[in-house]
Amino acid sequence: MTRRDNTIVALLGLTLVWILLWGTFSWANLLGGLGVAAVVLIAFPLPPVEFGGRLRPVALARFVYWFAYDLVLASVQVAALACRPGDPPHSAIIGVRLRVNTDLNLTLTAEAISLVPGSLILEVDRSVGVLYVHVLDVSDRAQAERFRRHALAVERRIVEAIGSPDEVRLVGQSER
Amino acid sequence: MSALDVAASACLIAGALFSLAAGIGLTRFPDVLSRMHAATKPQVLGLLLVLLGCALRFRNTVDITTLVLIGVFALTTAPVAAHMIGRVAYRSGEHRADLLVIDEIADHEPR
Amino acid sequence: MSPNLTYVVVVGVLFAAGVILLLERTLTRVLMGVVLLANGVNVLILAGGRYGGPPIVGTTPDDEMSDPLPQAMILTAIVITLGLTAFLLALAYRSWRLVGQDEVQDDIEDRRIIELAERDEGPEVEDVDDEGTS
Amino acid sequence: MTALVPLPVVIPLLGAAVTLTLTRFPQAQRLVSLAALSAVLGVAIALLVVVCVDGTQVVAVGAWPVPIGIVLVADQFSALMLVVSAAVTLCVLVYSIGQGLADGSEDTPLSIYHPSYLVLTAGVTTAFLSGDLFNLYVGFEILLVASYVLITVGGTEDRIRAGTTYVVVSLLSSVLFLTGVGLVYAAAGTLNLAQLAGRLDALPDGLRLMLNCVLLLAFGIKAAVFPLSAWLPDSYPTALAPVTAVFAGLLTKVGLYAIIRVETLLFPGGPTRDLLLVLALLTMLVGILGAIAQSDVKRLLSFTLVSHIGYMLFGIGLANELGVSSAIFYVVHHITIQTTLFLVVGLVERYGGATALDRLGGLAALSPLLGVLFFVPAMNLAGIPPFSGFLGKLGLIEAGASAGGGLRWALVAGALATSLLTLYAVARVWNLAFWRKPVTTRAEAAQTEGGPALPRLMVGSTIALVVLGVALTGIAGPLFDLTGDAAADLLERAPYVDAVRGEGIR
Amino acid sequence: MTAVSIAVTVILSAAALLALVRAVRGPSILDRVVATDVLLAIIVAGVATEAAYTLDATALPVLVVLSILGFTGSVGVARFVRTDR
Amino acid sequence: MLVLVGVHAVMAVVAPGLVRWLGRRALYVVALAPLATLCWALARTNDTVTESYTWVAQLGIDLDLRMATLNWLLAVLVAGIGAIVLAYSVRYFPEGQQGLGRYAAVFVAFAGAMFGLVVADNLFLLYVFWELTTVFSYLLIAQDPTRRANRWAATQALLVTTLGGLAMLAGFVILGQAAGTYRWSEIEANPPRGGHLAAAVVLILLGALSKSAIFPFSFWLPSAMAAPTPVSAYLHAAAMVKAGVFLVALLGPTLGADPPWRPLLLATGVLTMLLAGWTALRQHDLKLMLAYGTVSQLGLLTAVFGGSSRNAGLAGAAMLLAHALFKSTLFLVVGIIDVTTGTRDLRELSGLGRRQPALAAIAILAGASMAGLPPFMGFVGKEAAFDAFLHGHRTGDLAVLAGLVIGSTLTVAYTLRFLWGAFADKEGKTTTAPPIAPDWLVWPGILAVAGLAVGAAAKPLGGSLDRYADLFPAEGAAYHLAVWHGFTGPLGLSVLVLVAGGALFYYRHRLPRLGLPFDGSAVYQRVMNGLDRLAVELTGATQRGSLPFYLGVILLALVAGLGGILIGPAPWPDDARAWDTSLQVVVAVGIVVAAVAAVRALRRLTAMVLVGLSGYGVAVLFILHGAPDLALTQFLVETATIVMVVLVLRRLPAKFSERTIRTSRLGRIALGIAVGVVAAGMTFVAVGAREATPVSAIFPELAVSFGGGDNVVNVVLVDIRAWDTMGEISVLVVAATGVASLIFRRTEALQRRRGVPGPAGGPPGWLGAGPSGQSIILQVVTRLIFHAIVLFSVFLLFSGHNAPGGGFAGGLVAGLALTVRYLAGGQAELTAAAPIDAGMVLGAGLIVSVGTGVLAMLAGGQVLQTAIVDKHLPVLGDLHLVTSIFFDIGVYLVVVGLMLDILRSLGAEIDRQEVAAG
Numbered sequence A: 001m002t003r004r005d006n007t008i009v010a011l012l013g014l015t016l017v018w019i020l021l022w023g024t025f026s027w028a029n030l031l032g033g034l035g036v037a038a039v040v041l042i043a044f045p046l047p048p049v050e051f052g053g054r055l056r057p058v059a060l061a062r063f064v065y066w067f068a069y070d071l072v073l074a075s076v077q078v079a080a081l082a083c084r085p086g087d088p089p090h091s092a093i094i095g096v097r098l099r100v101n102t103d104l105n106l107t108l109t110a111e112a113i114s115l116v117p118g119s120l121i122l123e124v125d126r127s128v129g130v131l132y133v134h135v136l137d138v139s140d141r142a143q144a145e146r147f148r149r150h151a152l153a154v155e156r157r158i159v160e161a162i163g164s165p166d167e168v169r170l171v172g173q174s175e176r
Numbered sequence B: 001m002s003a004l005d006v007a008a009s010a011c012l013i014a015g016a017l018f019s020l021a022a023g024i025g026l027t028r029f030p031d032v033l034s035r036m037h038a039a040t041k042p043q044v045l046g047l048l049l050v051l052l053g054c055a056l057r058f059r060n061t062v063d064i065t066t067l068v069l070i071g072v073f074a075l076t077t078a079p080v081a082a083h084m085i086g087r088v089a090y091r092s093g094e095h096r097a098d099l100l101v102i103d104e105i106a107d108h109e110p111r
Numbered sequence C: 001m002s003p004n005l006t007y008v009v010v011v012g013v014l015f016a017a018g019v020i021l022l023l024e025r026t027l028t029r030v031l032m033g034v035v036l037l038a039n040g041v042n043v044l045i046l047a048g049g050r051y052g053g054p055p056i057v058g059t060t061p062d063d064e065m066s067d068p069l070p071q072a073m074i075l076t077a078i079v080i081t082l083g084l085t086a087f088l089l090a091l092a093y094r095s096w097r098l099v100g101q102d103e104v105q106d107d108i109e110d111r112r113i114i115e116l117a118e119r120d121e122g123p124e125v126e127d128v129d130d131e132g133t134s
Numbered sequence D: 001m002t003a004l005v006p007l008p009v010v011i012p013l014l015g016a017a018v019t020l021t022l023t024r025f026p027q028a029q030r031l032v033s034l035a036a037l038s039a040v041l042g043v044a045i046a047l048l049v050v051v052c053v054d055g056t057q058v059v060a061v062g063a064w065p066v067p068i069g070i071v072l073v074a075d076q077f078s079a080l081m082l083v084v085s086a087a088v089t090l091c092v093l094v095y096s097i098g099q100g101l102a103d104g105s106e107d108t109p110l111s112i113y114h115p116s117y118l119v120l121t122a123g124v125t126t127a128f129l130s131g132d133l134f135n136l137y138v139g140f141e142i143l144l145v146a147s148y149v150l151i152t153v154g155g156t157e158d159r160i161r162a163g164t165t166y167v168v169v170s171l172l173s174s175v176l177f178l179t180g181v182g183l184v185y186a187a188a189g190t191l192n193l194a195q196l197a198g199r200l201d202a203l204p205d206g207l208r209l210m211l212n213c214v215l216l217l218a219f220g221i222k223a224a225v226f227p228l229s230a231w232l233p234d235s236y237p238t239a240l241a242p243v244t245a246v247f248a249g250l251l252t253k254v255g256l257y258a259i260i261r262v263e264t265l266l267f268p269g270g271p272t273r274d275l276l277l278v279l280a281l282l283t284m285l286v287g288i289l290g291a292i293a294q295s296d297v298k299r300l301l302s303f304t305l306v307s308h309i310g311y312m313l314f315g316i317g318l319a320n321e322l323g324v325s326s327a328i329f330y331v332v333h334h335i336t337i338q339t340t341l342f343l344v345v346g347l348v349e350r351y352g353g354a355t356a357l358d359r360l361g362g363l364a365a366l367s368p369l370l371g372v373l374f375f376v377p378a379m380n381l382a383g384i385p386p387f388s389g390f391l392g393k394l395g396l397i398e399a400g401a402s403a404g405g406g407l408r409w410a411l412v413a414g415a416l417a418t419s420l421l422t423l424y425a426v427a428r429v430w431n432l433a434f435w436r437k438p439v440t441t442r443a444e445a446a447q448t449e450g451g452p453a454l455p456r457l458m459v460g461s462t463i464a465l466v467v468l469g470v471a472l473t474g475i476a477g478p479l480f481d482l483t484g485d486a487a488a489d490l491l492e493r494a495p496y497v498d499a500v501r502g503e504g505i506r
Numbered sequence E: 001m002t003a004v005s006i007a008v009t010v011i012l013s014a015a016a017l018l019a020l021v022r023a024v025r026g027p028s029i030l031d032r033v034v035a036t037d038v039l040l041a042i043i044v045a046g047v048a049t050e051a052a053y054t055l056d057a058t059a060l061p062v063l064v065v066l067s068i069l070g071f072t073g074s075v076g077v078a079r080f081v082r083t084d085r
Numbered sequence F: 001m002l003v004l005v006g007v008h009a010v011m012a013v014v015a016p017g018l019v020r021w022l023g024r025r026a027l028y029v030v031a032l033a034p035l036a037t038l039c040w041a042l043a044r045t046n047d048t049v050t051e052s053y054t055w056v057a058q059l060g061i062d063l064d065l066r067m068a069t070l071n072w073l074l075a076v077l078v079a080g081i082g083a084i085v086l087a088y089s090v091r092y093f094p095e096g097q098q099g100l101g102r103y104a105a106v107f108v109a110f111a112g113a114m115f116g117l118v119v120a121d122n123l124f125l126l127y128v129f130w131e132l133t134t135v136f137s138y139l140l141i142a143q144d145p146t147r148r149a150n151r152w153a154a155t156q157a158l159l160v161t162t163l164g165g166l167a168m169l170a171g172f173v174i175l176g177q178a179a180g181t182y183r184w185s186e187i188e189a190n191p192p193r194g195g196h197l198a199a200a201v202v203l204i205l206l207g208a209l210s211k212s213a214i215f216p217f218s219f220w221l222p223s224a225m226a227a228p229t230p231v232s233a234y235l236h237a238a239a240m241v242k243a244g245v246f247l248v249a250l251l252g253p254t255l256g257a258d259p260p261w262r263p264l265l266l267a268t269g270v271l272t273m274l275l276a277g278w279t280a281l282r283q284h285d286l287k288l289m290l291a292y293g294t295v296s297q298l299g300l301l302t303a304v305f306g307g308s309s310r311n312a313g314l315a316g317a318a319m320l321l322a323h324a325l326f327k328s329t330l331f332l333v334v335g336i337i338d339v340t341t342g343t344r345d346l347r348e349l350s351g352l353g354r355r356q357p358a359l360a361a362i363a364i365l366a367g368a369s370m371a372g373l374p375p376f377m378g379f380v381g382k383e384a385a386f387d388a389f390l391h392g393h394r395t396g397d398l399a400v401l402a403g404l405v406i407g408s409t410l411t412v413a414y415t416l417r418f419l420w421g422a423f424a425d426k427e428g429k430t431t432t433a434p435p436i437a438p439d440w441l442v443w444p445g446i447l448a449v450a451g452l453a454v455g456a457a458a459k460p461l462g463g464s465l466d467r468y469a470d471l472f473p474a475e476g477a478a479y480h481l482a483v484w485h486g487f488t489g490p491l492g493l494s495v496l497v498l499v500a501g502g503a504l505f506y507y508r509h510r511l512p513r514l515g516l517p518f519d520g521s522a523v524y525q526r527v528m529n530g531l532d533r534l535a536v537e538l539t540g541a542t543q544r545g546s547l548p549f550y551l552g553v554i555l556l557a558l559v560a561g562l563g564g565i566l567i568g569p570a571p572w573p574d575d576a577r578a579w580d581t582s583l584q585v586v587v588a589v590g591i592v593v594a595a596v597a598a599v600r601a602l603r604r605l606t607a608m609v610l611v612g613l614s615g616y617g618v619a620v621l622f623i624l625h626g627a628p629d630l631a632l633t634q635f636l637v638e639t640a641t642i643v644m645v646v647l648v649l650r651r652l653p654a655k656f657s658e659r660t661i662r663t664s665r666l667g668r669i670a671l672g673i674a675v676g677v678v679a680a681g682m683t684f685v686a687v688g689a690r691e692a693t694p695v696s697a698i699f700p701e702l703a704v705s706f707g708g709g710d711n712v713v714n715v716v717l718v719d720i721r722a723w724d725t726m727g728e729i730s731v732l733v734v735a736a737t738g739v740a741s742l743i744f745r746r747t748e749a750l751q752r753r754r755g756v757p758g759p760a761g762g763p764p765g766w767l768g769a770g771p772s773g774q775s776i777i778l779q780v781v782t783r784l785i786f787h788a789i790v791l792f793s794v795f796l797l798f799s800g801h802n803a804p805g806g807g808f809a810g811g812l813v814a815g816l817a818l819t820v821r822y823l824a825g826g827q828a829e830l831t832a833a834a835p836i837d838a839g840m841v842l843g844a845g846l847i848v849s850v851g852t853g854v855l856a857m858l859a860g861g862q863v864l865q866t867a868i869v870d871k872h873l874p875v876l877g878d879l880h881l882v883t884s885i886f887f888d889i890g891v892y893l894v895v896v897g898l899m900l901d902i903l904r905s906l907g908a909e910i911d912r913q914e915v916a917a918g
């Protein structure tokens, strides 16, 4: 995907945001949005964000569903944990080695993981693509492994949603 | 009070409760890292619920679109803040190591 | 217009806290004192205007609006304070670069004169006899 | 002709903006600044003429009817202040350009100095023209923040120390000023000075006194009224010579301007008069004794500055026509003379290599011109006749004597004593720095080589100001007519209020 | 709706006070920052609820800003904090 | 007359040039000015000339000049002797004398001032010239200022006479206000009575006595002998010291009747005459002897004029003339002796009489007049004086007469001693002296002969002097000047005086030593030292040099003054409400707790976060109060502040230094609480007192109709009070400039304000924290949302006119977006995000905003006047354009520029310096 394509995507994206901000669609808004977006992109040049994949709506929907599910579930758990009387919970720092080692994938996976309560990204080892996650309420190896699998599942859903074909293949192989 | 209003009220109260949980966790949890969990996480869901409640009340695109943007911004930024703080907390030893059953960073690069 | 006691208390506390910090020698504290004082003044101005809904025509009836004029003053004050904060920070940094701390030093000349006063002497520069007597 | 009124503010602001965009072209910056301030001087003079002919000029900014929007008011008082300040700022600019050309601007970056200096000017003019209390505050903020930048420019250690004192004290005064504004609005519900004049009269005396005192406190700090004055001699002397000069000349006078406005228009009468008189006496004596204790010319002059603020307070406190008229006259005189003296000291510093009295000597012999340039304004400051300093003092004394009463007589005596002590102080400078044998090696070197050449622009601008100072004696008659009318209008209030009310329709 | 708004107000006030305690007690600067984040979030919730209650959308831009702010502040501190205790 | 003064002034200006051109001969040219004056005056003998020009009528100070008899007499003396002394100076100074140009200039200027003084008819004008003579004498006395003694003497004379002068000025003011005019001739016409007149008289006499070196002010004159002898001859014999006597003579006829006048003058005059005469007798330095002689004679003159009777006045006038002539002659003689022999000590001088007979002759002529030998003027005057008091009708006249006789005896004695000391042979000593150039000797010669001539011509001269004397109230027989009145009492007294004087001289070695009762100079010195000490003590006490002290004083003034008013006259409202919504209380608690905690915090960052927290609290108060725009801005500003502070604090120590926290803690807390209470009290009172409806009541409707916007606050900012906002953004501009100035400091460094691109290739690494500091997550996310945030900021800008937002909020949001970019990627990332000079953005913003205002003027409206454009466009629909949006765009740009500038300096540049520091 060339830099020009990036710019166009950005332009359209920004225009969309503009229309969302005004909340009403009108030609004036559209043109205004395009104009403002253009000005913004000229005033503040677009940085290189390498994006090699393509969008897959179905997979994306699946990702969103599971994400929402995790979010609600874990949120309740943590909230309960916070209010539960007794000793403070134990926790663990677990390294998860992702299979697709690109900036975008690392970031998105990290975001998804740490949005889900109970898990928090402490470090990212970019050279080998490892996320070190602080996981709340872990008391033994078994729970740790369970979390590692969960994290990899999250990565898989993301890659399936927006990854490039070979990335999807890569993830699929490692799963089987 | 319409059904939508009821739903909205539910969302709002639930969201508020999540905030309360965050507050409690913040005071009860032993070290920065665990407090981070209590603080940042339920917040996100709580915020989303509140926004949903608003949307159910307003019921017009003008405002709902804004609410959507708020949600998106929150979802994108919250984890980053958490990550940055957590990282500093760990690096500067602000956490209680005795509560860690496993520490793979330490195993990987002992310091 | 009957005063809102909550505001009055907030004003008092912010002024008190601000002054205590302002009287410090550490420039960072002075800065924070200034910020607190600025907030205190803003609340004071706010208290001088009518309470009500956002002064936006269409969302609030004119006679239920909060007084917009104090708000304009406060907004101006807030932004000016921002600029001043930046400047004070630069000042603190500069003085730290120069003397390794951000403490306000006493004036040297004044200290000289104070010492003269303690030694019961007159102004330092005497009109000394400096001629090759002719 | 009301189109003239906003220009003294707008022109320097545009100039500042342009100089900011001209970072890479120092020559262009100098030209822009010169052009801007020359234009301001021209406009100010024209405005003074218009005001004297057609009476007070009022502009409703944005054509918003009074008292909705902000009004700019140019009466004789403010127009006169505009002219003087414009003349002084222009001369000082020329001087500083001369200095910059000589020193090389490495330590005082033009891209900093010029915008800040122009904004400072805009702040001063804003304050003089403002017909709105909050806008007056904004004007003060503009000139203060600009002065913060100018007093610390170069960032040397003593400038940072002194600058810190200056900045923090000024910040406190700004907080108090804003507090005053907030309280006034809370009590009266308007910011328009003319309307306030009416509304404040309706308030209970105790409240009026309270508001009056808050504002006096804020202005008193800026005008360096004892006991709020101690910050000044610690901060001004360390700055660049031209900066010190323009600060000493102008900034304290803006504070005085505000005091005069507030005392005459908003809070006429009341116990603050006697308060002002007492403070005037203290300021005169403590200030001048401070000057006598100094061993550095710049600091000594800073103390005389404080001391002579007392003279002007004296006139304000008398609150009779001759008193206020003389006070205004003295303001004009003092702006000119105090600035001149600091510029001369700048020359002395270049020439003798120091401002400390124990390191100076023989300047009169080394450079007779420098001698004259110092002696004339120095005598003027000491109130030696026939100079303007004497005339102002005479007016104040006559006003005080005619008012009568123990306190006023005490002030007459104090004023006379102060002028004698001022003479003592400047004579000491003259004896040591100019008359006795050169003591510093630098000065001896100067003696052999005939001294370092003084940049033409610096000397030229200084001469211009010395001449202006002397000229005040010549035009004293017409000037006193002007200040007399201004004082009468101020004390009457009606002319100001009516002129502003006249703008009440859109 | 009024009952709801009162309930939410009470709950949020309690939460806010808890967070305030943490912000004041610390001990580490990071605790205070986290607490501040929580407070901001509570403010968002409160403002949003108020908006929903009064059906007055004027405050929504404030919420957009707030959703960006907490992030900026925390990152700023986290980036430069020196925890030399 | 004004012209003549002007002539002197012009001459003074050109004098240095003349001297450079003609050498010392230039003094002849300079002498033309006084010479012209002399001729002019002589041409107007016996008539009264007046001139008047307005100067500062408001102060009653105008250029009124008047030459009546007395003025004429002094004008002639001043001008004539001035010319002669100038001519004399040509030979006195060696060719190429350093500072001769200045001498000539100041001398002639002094002559001009002196002339002005004696012909001034306006009290203030008289004071003007009076002070001018003081200043010029200051410059003349220290002809060689490198000698400390000279500087000291000059300053002493300056301060003492100025002190008297100021007293006199006060006296003039009182007198003038009593009389309703400051013009002397009018006061003379109908003199005021009563009132503070006595005070006025005393004050005026203070001036006169100090100027004429009358006891107790005598001391300055002998010290002033440090001056070159021509100066002494002119200032200290003929001219300046006569000013005081002149004033007494001028005012005498009018004020003489007032109680303090006569006794004061008679007492001080006689006392001075005796003390100084006695002292003169003991001097070895000829010049000092003359000096004390002068003081003595001035005493005599004062006493005689002080008699304030017609005959005394006449005598005084005559004595005045005589003294001017003989005393200046003698000074000039001493000058010649000094220059030719190199000494003035009569113990060194011997045999001069034979070597310089001409000089001796001149000296004897003058001496004879001084001793009061007939037919010299000195004799004529003294006779008149004796007669005046012998036949006087007032109490004490005879006592005064006795004093005069004794004084005259002393005069005879020291005259003889002078002549003997200067010219007589003394065993074992011979002084070598070259012959004296005739063109030098001639000048004292002229004066000496004049002394003889006027004495001879006493009758006609007396005739014109009577016109002055008759101003006094007539009493008894009118006396007329003459050399010979027959054998009268006065003649007897004169003889007695001569004989006694001779005897006194003969037995001079047996005289008891008595000095002045006290040494004036020592007193002066003590006073000055005391003054210096007082200055130091007071300054040391008030000027502590400590910032907290200064702030403390100001705040104490606040507490004392306003606290007093609050307790006293302030009207306390009787009704108040606890809150508008209970939520305010919750928020208030938060604010208070955070603020207090901030004060107690020991770590910089902690304190800052807590302060920020209280700031957030205030923002919430704003929301609750119905001020969303404020809340928006406050939130943004507080956040920006926290980030800025962190940027700086990363370099500063984490903890506050303990010392500064402990010192005077309780005092600070007490003062702080007091200020807080006063502030709260003032708020309570002021708000409670509001009855008038605020001017802003009609803002909402105007905002829509004239401002074209629904968001009233925004309309106020960009339209109704745009003038404030314009000033405010210039504050921001200059503050940003200041930050850059303090961080970059030097021109060359300021280039980096534009930003420096990072190392080519590879992700930009952190400065300072090193690669481990950067976070990929942070970087990617910021890059993803950066533009969205910027876009949102633009949205705020445009929507602001009708909804919360506007230029400030928009600009701050954009600034925060940049901040995030900087935080994520440091300097290089920031440059990549916004490759533009912060200064440029600031300048552009200011131009846009101010430009909008100017354009409005050019379009014929008022400055910053807004136009509203409503158009229906195809497809796009209705366009509603309010020109104030352009103003707001300028605001937006300025704020962005400010934030960019802060990031460039407090961020990037500090990074750089950190690395440089290692």
Ligand code: NA
Pocket (backbone or CB within 6 Å): D212, D263, D267, D268, D269, D270, D271, D272, D273
């Ligand atoms: Na008053």
Ligand code: NA
Pocket (backbone or CB within 6 Å): D062, F718, F719, F720, F722, F864, F865, F866, F884
């Ligand atoms: Na406008």
